[in-house]
Amino acid sequence: FYAVYMRSSLSKRVVTLHPSPRVLDANSTTAKVSSERFWGSYRPQVYFGMKTRSPRSVVTGMMWMRQFSNSDMNLRHTCEQGDRLQGYGWLMHDGSTFGVQEIRDNDFTLTTEFVKRVGGDHGGDWTWRITAKQHSSAPQPPVISLMFYAAADTQGSLQTHMEEKNRLASITGFSEELGNFKITFRKPVTGELSSTKYASYNYLQTLSPGLEKLTDIVKLSLNRRFVFSPPSGEKRHYIGVDTYKPPHHQNQQKAADPRKESDFVVHQVTVQTPFQVEVLFESGSFYNRPNQLVGSVMTQELERRKAEFNAKFEKIFGLESKGFSQTHIKFAKAALSNMLGGMGYFYGESVVQSVYNEYPLMYPGGALFTAVPSRSFFPRGFLWDEGFHQLLLSKWDPQLTREAIGHWFDLMNIEGWIPREQILGDEARSKVPAEFIVQRNENANPPTLFLALQELIEQLSSKSDEAATKPTLPFLRRLFPRLKTWFEWYNTTQTGPKPNSYRWRGRDKDTNLYLNPKTLTSGLDDYPRASHPSADERHVDLHCWMALSSGIMASIAQLLGEPHQDYKVLHDVLRDNNLLNDLHWSEQLRAFSDYGNHTQNISLQREKVYVPPGQPRHQFPVARLVRSVRRAPKLQYVNALGYVSLFPFLLQILQADSPKLEHVLRDMRDPTKLWTPFGLRSLSKTDPLYMERNTEHDPPYWRGPVWININYLAVRALYHYGNTEGPYQEKAADLYKELRTNIINNVYAQFVETGYIWEQYNDGTGRGQGSHPFTGWSSLTVLMMAEHY
Numbered sequence: 001f002y003a004v005y006m007r008s009s010l011s012k013r014v015v016t017l018h019p020s021p022r023v024l025d026a027n028s029t030t031a032k033v034s035s036e037r038f039w040g041s042y043r044p045q046v047y048f049g050m051k052t053r054s055p056r057s058v059v060t061g062m063m064w065m066r067q068f069s070n071s072d073m074n075l076r077h078t079c080e081q082g083d084r085l086q087g088y089g090w091l092m093h094d095g096s097t098f099g100v101q102e103i104r105d106n107d108f109t110l111t112t113e114f115v116k117r118v119g120g121d122h123g124g125d126w127t128w129r130i131t132a133k134q135h136s137s138a139p140q141p142p143v144i145s146l147m148f149y150a151a152a153d154t155q156g157s158l159q160t161h162m163e164e165k166n167r168l169a170s171i172t173g174f175s176e177e178l179g180n181f182k183i184t185f186r187k188p189v190t191g192e193l194s195s196t197k198y199a200s201y202n203y204l205q206t207l208s209p210g211l212e213k214l215t216d217i218v219k220l221s222l223n224r225r226f227v228f229s230p231p232s233g234e235k236r237h238y239i240g241v242d243t244y245k246p247p248h249h250q251n252q253q254k255a256a257d258p259r260k261e262s263d264f265v266v267h268q269v270t271v272q273t274p275f276q277v278e279v280l281f282e283s284g285s286f287y288n289r290p291n292q293l294v295g296s297v298m299t300q301e302l303e304r305r306k307a308e309f310n311a312k313f314e315k316i317f318g319l320e321s322k323g324f325s326q327t328h329i330k331f332a333k334a335a336l337s338n339m340l341g342g343m344g345y346f347y348g349e350s351v352v353q354s355v356y357n358e359y360p361l362m363y364p365g366g367a368l369f370t371a372v373p374s375r376s377f378f379p380r381g382f383l384w385d386e387g388f389h390q391l392l393l394s395k396w397d398p399q400l401t402r403e404a405i406g407h408w409f410d411l412m413n414i415e416g417w418i419p420r421e422q423i424l425g426d427e428a429r430s431k432v433p434a435e436f437i438v439q440r441n442e443n444a445n446p447p448t449l450f451l452a453l454q455e456l457i458e459q460l461s462s463k464s465d466e467a468a469t470k471p472t473l474p475f476l477r478r479l480f481p482r483l484k485t486w487f488e489w490y491n492t493t494q495t496g497p498k499p500n501s502y503r504w505r506g507r508d509k510d511t512n513l514y515l516n517p518k519t520l521t522s523g524l525d526d527y528p529r530a531s532h533p534s535a536d537e538r539h540v541d542l543h544c545w546m547a548l549s550s551g552i553m554a555s556i557a558q559l560l561g562e563p564h565q566d567y568k569v570l571h572d573v574l575r576d577n578n579l580l581n582d583l584h585w586s587e588q589l590r591a592f593s594d595y596g597n598h599t600q601n602i603s604l605q606r607e608k609v610y611v612p613p614g615q616p617r618h619q620f621p622v623a624r625l626v627r628s629v630r631r632a633p634k635l636q637y638v639n640a641l642g643y644v645s646l647f648p649f650l651l652q653i654l655q656a657d658s659p660k661l662e663h664v665l666r667d668m669r670d671p672t673k674l675w676t677p678f679g680l681r682s683l684s685k686t687d688p689l690y691m692e693r694n695t696e697h698d699p700p701y702w703r704g705p706v707w708i709n710i711n712y713l714a715v716r717a718l719y720h721y722g723n724t725e726g727p728y729q730e731k732a733a734d735l736y737k738e739l740r741t742n743i744i745n746n747v748y749a750q751f752v753e754t755g756y757i758w759e760q761y762n763d764g765t766g767r768g769q770g771s772h773p774f775t776g777w778s779s780l781t782v783l784m785m786a787e788h789y
C-alpha cells in the first residue's frame with residue numbers, strides 16, 4: 001500500500017506548481033491593473049487580430065480572400081507558409097499602443113493598422129484601418145473580400161445590428177472583462193476624404209465550439225450565389241459567407257467534443273481596390289470620449305505615434321547616428337516590430353509526463369505572455385528562444401521583459417522544471433503533430449532567461465531610463481525563490497558523470513534509427529554528440545550555461561542581500577579554465593568538445609528488404625535507412641567542430657589570455673571550417689556529419705546552416721574579447737567587424753529579396769531557409785547593428 005501511495009504522490013509532482021508566491025499577481029494583466037496592455041495584437045498566429053490578456057478573451061480578427069481569381073480557395077486567416085504571400089509583418093509596432101503591418105498578397109497589398117485609446121474601466125477603445133492597393137503588375141484592380149469577425153470563447157455574448165438588408169453595421173456585446181462594448185464596421189472609401197465606394201455585404205452569425213474552428217466554419221459557410229454589380233461594371237458572381245450548416249457528422253462530433261459553443265459573428269465587405277476601411281471598438285464604460293477615433297482623427301493619431309516610435313527607436317538604437325541607410329533602418333524597425341507584434345498571450349494546459357506516469361497528465365491551466373519564434377510555423381512559447389527574444393525587447397521596454405519572465409516562472413512546477421515548449425490550449429494544440437505535444441520533466445533547455453536577467457541587472461547600474469528600470473529590484477525579489485529552485489533543478493537533474501560536469505538529459509533513445517541520436521533539449525537538436533547516448537557523457541555547452549548562470553545567480557543574490565557565496569563558489573569552479581580544459585579540451589581536435597561513448601565510424605545504410613520470389617515489390621516496406629556501426633564505440637572526445645565547441649568563447653568563460661582562444665579564433669575564421677560570408681556555420685565543413693541527414697526523412701538542421709542566435713553570441717563575445725586586454729585582442733576586434741558586417745548584410749539582403757526574416761541561412765549561398773517569417777532570435781540582428789550587447 002505504501003509503495004502505491006508513494007508512487008501516486010510522486011506521479012503528481014510533475015503537475016504540482018511551485019508553492020512560492022507567484023511573480024505576477026493574479027490580476028496583473030487585467031484592464032484594471034494594466035489597461036495600456038489589455039488589448040493587443042496578442043494573436044501572433046493570425047495575420048491580423050486582437051484579444052485581451054485574459055484567459056478566455058473575446059477575440060477579434062480578419063480573414064480575406066480575393067474574388068474572381070483562378071485559384072479557387074484563397075481564404076487567408078492563420079499565418080501559413082502555404083499561402084505563399086510575398087511578405088507580411090509589422091513595419092512599426094510599439095508593443096502597446098499602435099502598429100502598422102504590411103501584407104503583400106499576389107496582386108495587392110493590405111496595410112493593417114491599429115491604434116488604441118485608453119479610457120473607461122475595460123482597456124479602452126481601438127480602431128483598425130485596412131488599406132488595400134493593387135500592385136502595378138495587376139492587369140485590373142482586384143476585388144477583395146475582407147471578413148472581420150468577433151468570436152467569444154466560452155463566455156460573453158455578441159449581438160448583430162443590421163442596416164439595409166445585408167449589411168452588418170455593428171456588433172454589440174458583453175463579456176466579464178470587457179463589460180459592454182460595440183464594434184462598428186465603417187463603409188469603405190477610396191481615401192480618407194473621399195466618399196463611400198461601391199461594396200457588397202454579407203454576414204454570418206453562428207456558434208463555434210472553439211477558436212481553432214473559426215476558419216473551417218467560414219469556409220463551410222461560403223456560397224457563390226451572390227452578385228457583385230458595381231454601377232459601372234459587369235455583374236459577376238462572388239463568394240460570400242452565407243448560412244453555416246455544420247457538417248452532417250456533427251452529432252457524433254458533438255458527443256466527442258462537448259465544449260460549450262460560443263457566439264461567432266462575421267462581417268464581409270467586398271470591394272474593388274484601391275480602398276480603405278475602418279473598424280472601431282468602443283468600450284461601454286468610456287463615457288467622456290472626446291471624439292471618435294476615425295478618419296482624420298485616426299490619421300493624426302497614427303502620425304503622432306509613428307513619430308514617437310521613430311524618435312524612440314533612434315534614441316535607443318542610434319542607427320541614424322551610426323550612418324545606416326534609410327532602408328537598413330526600415331529593416332531594423334521591422335525586425336524589432338515583428339518581435340513586439342509577435343508577442344502572444346496564451347492560456348491553457350500543457351500535456352506533461354514524468355517517469356512516474358504511465359500516461360501523460362494535464363498540467364494546471366496557466367497563462368503565458370511571450371514572444372514567439374515564428375508566427376506561421378510555431379506561434380507559441382519556447383523556453384530558450386525567449387531568453388534571446390528578451391535581449392532585444394528589454395532594450396525597448398524592460399517592463400515587457402519583466403512580465404514575460406514573470407509568466408514563464410509562474411509556470412514552473414514544484415521540482416523547478418519549466419516545460420520547454422508551451423503548447424497551451426486547443427488553438428495552440430491544433431497546430432502541433434501529436435508526437436511533439438507531450439513535455440517531459442527530465443528535459444531541460446538552455447537557461448537563456450539568465451541572459452535576459454543579466455541585461456536587466458546591467459540596466460540598473462547603467463544610465464538607462466530610471467523610471468523604466470526602477471521596478472526591476474522588486475521584481476527580482478519576487479522572482480528569487482523561484483529562480484533559486486530553477487537553478488537548483490538544472491544543477492541537480494542535469495549533472496554529468498564527473499564532479500562539476502553536466503549532461504543534457506532526453507536524448508533520442510532509438511539509437512539505431514538515427515545517424516546521431518538527437519539532443520532536442522540542448523536547443524541544437526541534431527548537432528552531433530556522442531554516437532551512443534549514455535550516462536558517461538558530458539556536454540561542454542551545458543557546462544558553460546551553468547558557469548554563466550551560477551555567476552548571474554551570485555550577482556542577483558548579492559544585489560538582493562541574499563546569501564550568494566555558494567553561487568559564487570560554484571561559478572568560480574565552473575569558469576576555472578583548468579577545469580574546463582580537463583573536462584572538455586580535446587588535444588586531437590584542438591578544440592573544446594563533448595565527451596562520451598562514441599565512434600565516428602557510422603553511416604546510414606539502406607536496409608535490404610526481403611521480397612519473396614514472384615511477389616510485387618511495392619507490397620513490401622520501402623527499404624529504409626538504418627545506421628551501421630563499423631567500429632565499436634568507446635569513451636572518448638566526440639571531436640565535432642562547430643557551435644558546441646565554441647561555447648567557452650561564446651559565453652565568455654574562456655579567459656582573454658588563454659592560448660585556447662587563439663585556436664577558437666583560427667577555426668572560426670577558417671572558410672574550410674566555420675567561416676562563411678553570411679555568418680558562422682553551425683558545423684565545420686570538415687566534420688563527417690556536415691550537412692548529413694539524420695534519417696531519410698530528417699534533413700540536416702544544426703549541421704551546417706547559419707543560425708543567428710549563436711552568431712549573435714559570437715559577435716558579442718568578439719566585442720568582449722576585442723575590448724579586453726590580451727594577446728588576441730586585436731584579432732578579436734578585427735573578426736568582430738567582419739562577422740558583424742557579414743551577418744547584418746546577409747539578413748538584410750535576404751529580407752529585401754524575399755520579404756522575410758528566416759529561421760536559418762544557407763552557409764553556401766546565404767539564402768534564407770526553414771520557417772519564415774522567423775522574427776524570433778533572427779531579429780537580434782538589430783542589436784548587432786546597434787552594437788548593444
Ligand code: 6A9
Binds near residue numbers: 378382431432436776
Ligand atoms: C515542430 C511543426 C505545423 C527548433 O525556435 C523554436 C525551436 C528552437 O527552440 C530549437 O532550438 N525550433 C530549434 O532547433 C523550432 C521547433 C519547432 C518544433 C515544432 C512542429 C508544426 O507543424
